[in-house]
Amino acid sequence: MRDKIFKILLLLSALIIVLICGGMFYFLVMGSTEAFGHFGIFNFISTAEWDPNPDNEQYGALSFIVGTVMTSFLALLFCIPFSLPVALFNGEYFRGTKIALFMSTVVNLLAGIPSVIYGLWGFYTLRPLIISLGLSEQGFGILTASLVLAIMIIPYAASLSSEFISMVSNELKEAAYSLGATRFEVIKSVIFSSSASGIFASYILALGRALGETMAVTMLIGNTNNIPTSLTDTSNTMASVIANQFGEASDLRLSSLIAIGLILFLITAVINFIGKMIIKRFN
Amino acid sequence: MRTFNSILLMIAGLILASCGETESKKAITGAGATFPLPYYNLLFKSYQDSTNVVVTYGGIGSGGGIRSLKDQIVDFAGSDAFLTEKEMADMPAEVIHIPTCMGAVVLAYNLPGISNLNLNGEIIADIFLGKITKWNDTRIASMNSDIQLPDLKISPIYRSDGSGTTYVFSDYLSKVSPIWAEQLGTAKALKWPVGMAAKGNPGVAGAIKQTEGSLGYVGSEYGFSLNIPTANLENSSGNIVTPTTLSISAAAKGDLPKDTRTMITNSSAPDAYPISCFTWLLAYKDQSYSGKTLEQAQLNVEMLRWILTENAQAMTEMVHYAPLPQAAIANALELIDSVTYNGTKIKTTK
Numbered sequence: 074m075r076d077k078i079f080k081i082l083l084l085l086s087a088l089i090i091v092l093i094c095g096g097m098f099y100f101l102v103m104g105s106t107e108a109f110g111h112f113g114i115f116n117f118i119s120t121a122e123w124d125p126n127p128d129n130e131q132y133g134a135l136s137f138i139v140g141t142v143m144t145s146f147l148a149l150l151f152c153i154p155f156s157l158p159v160a161l162f163n164g165e166y167f168r169g170t171k172i173a174l175f176m177s178t179v180v181n182l183l184a185g186i187p188s189v190i191y192g193l194w195g196f197y198t199l200r201p202l203i204i205s206l207g208l209s210e211q212g213f214g215i216l217t218a219s220l221v222l223a224i225m226i227i228p229y230a231a232s233l234s235s236e237f238i239s240m241v242s243n244e245l246k247e248a249a250y251s252l253g254a255t256r257f258e259v260i261k262s263v264i265f266s267s268s269a270s271g272i273f274a275s276y277i278l279a280l281g282r283a284l285g286e287t288m289a290v291t292m293l294i295g296n297t298n299n300i301p302t303s304l305t306d307t308s309n310t311m312a313s314v315i316a317n318q319f320g321e322a323s324d325l326r327l328s329s330l331i332a333i334g335l336i337l338f339l340i341t342a343v344i345n346f347i348g349k350m351i352i353k354r355f356n
Numbered sequence: 357m358r359t360f361n362s363i364l365l366m367i368a369g370l371i372l373a374s375c376g377e378t379e380s381k382k383a384i385t386g387a388g389a390t391f392p393l394p395y396y397n398l399l400f401k402s403y404q405d406s407t408n409v410v411v412t413y414g415g416i417g418s419g420g421g422i423r424s425l426k427d428q429i430v431d432f433a434g435s436d437a438f439l440t441e442k443e444m445a446d447m448p449a450e451v452i453h454i455p456t457c458m459g460a461v462v463l464a465y466n467l468p469g470i471s472n473l474n475l476n477g478e479i480i481a482d483i484f485l486g487k488i489t490k491w492n493d494t495r496i497a498s499m500n501s502d503i504q505l506p507d508l509k510i511s512p513i514y515r516s517d518g519s520g521t522t523y524v525f526s527d528y529l530s531k532v533s534p535i536w537a538e539q540l541g542t543a544k545a546l547k548w549p550v551g552m553a554a555k556g557n558p559g560v561a562g563a564i565k566q567t568e569g570s571l572g573y574v575g576s577e578y579g580f581s582l583n584i585p586t587a588n589l590e591n592s593s594g595n596i597v598t599p600t601t602l603s604i605s606a607a608a609k610g611d612l613p614k615d616t617r618t619m620i621t622n623s624s625a626p627d628a629y630p631i632s633c634f635t636w637l638l639a640y641k642d643q644s645y646s647g648k649t650l651e652q653a654q655l656n657v658e659m660l661r662w663i664l665t666e667n668a669q670a671m672t673e674m675v676h677y678a679p680l681p682q683a684a685i686a687n688a689l690e691l692i693d694s695v696t697y698n699g700t701k702i703k704t705t706k
Contacts, residue, residue, distance in 0.1 A: 124547040125543055125544070125547065126541045126547065127541075127543055196562065201566070210509070210511075211511055211567050212566075213563075292554075292555070292559070295552040296554065297548070297551070297552055298547070307553075309516075316555075317517040317553075317555055318516075318518050320416060320417030320419055320517060321418060321419035321420075321517065321518025321519060321520075322419055322518060323422070
């Protein structure tokens, strides 16, 4: 009897999750129909004009899509030189040792830091540094936001890829050593080649995380509604424009923001789906 | 399984307990603009202490507050901009605007060694339009003959979030600069041609403090409490005015419309700070909605009336706002007197 009740309870809570997810999607679609109906879906995605003046309202998502994609991919690029060595360190060189445990704890700790703290750090430490290096006049922009984003996604990329690296079978590695391969050669041709798709998938999942990051990016990107033309340009991302303008938006602008939310929802869903598919194949 | 059951029980108990508490106390709920939030926090805390009525005010932005009032889930909304005729027509019933205090928008800057700067509306408009780009521009220099302005690029900083502060600022610039009125207009968010943006007053103030050569606008309550250098402005009478609670209150001298729906920027009063503004509480003229009882309606009206008393107005300066002048208070009281419940006037004891 108890078993049955427990089973039903489990089923119910699982169903609720599915319902919530479906409800969110439904709400986003319903909320964005006004904007899509007014501007046309293709037009909304392909124009960069964002003019909230009530006499001449004009909304398009292109500059935010470009801003989001640029910051996320740059962050991914910046995070590779840190997360890959950490993954190798934990998954191969010091696998199972206390140092690796300590290292992975520290890296995972990075994931637990609230994003507003990253934003503050970027604002008070990284930004003055970028100004004093002469990279940018005011220090806000794509570059600053991407650098902080990169640090934020390191734990996601590192912990998952070290998992895949440690899963490479010992027989393979020992076979390579017995043929006289050095450790570097083993890493290069055995470990990387057999865990490549897993590592790739972990970076895809980290990218999905970067796409939706809001607070830290909002604090550092400069929040200007334009298509960035250089790394030091200020810009806006989909998440940051929603966070910025939602409070005072109504009617068409509110609907346009919800439409941007829908686009972001779809992009992250697709990226996560691709990541999961690759991992599934790997396993 | 036993621990699982006891956790469920605990949660149920908590929910019941929290329900019971709200029922036994008298409560008023509101939501809206963040600009007057520090004042309202102080105000409603002291109201609770003296009357035991709990007023909850959520600083979710004017837009959110007005949406909540439209959905009839709050007793009042806070807003820094009055409803336009179209917005009034969109509301399910007639809404009145009760001014609660005054504030201003101040121009904060970061120029090392300079603590006294004069500007006028046209210069500010041209800086934010990207037409004046250097601090030693001749037009700025001609207003500041006593100081040596640096050959430094001006970094304009504006609000990234939709904001009543932006509304007031752009309303003033639209009045003094025809090009501004045509290109950007008056709104809570604009299509800015130059500069960079930060979220909220704290964001803008922080960016100004961190950026040499920057100029930005923040709410006076924020600028005053932070003690950052702010510019003196030339008003419509040609006087250079420092933003103070006195010069802000002065902007509401002169004729006010009966419904108090007016922007007092670029005031004609000779001692007025030109970018001053009211902030309002919005409530339905007929209080019988969403199952509200007559008692709740009375609570709401009593609270509104209390905000206009001398005691409550005196609190404005403690948090760097300015008190309402007598004329505005008289208009507001008349509006409160017109509030009804099911068509009949509400009688209050206070």
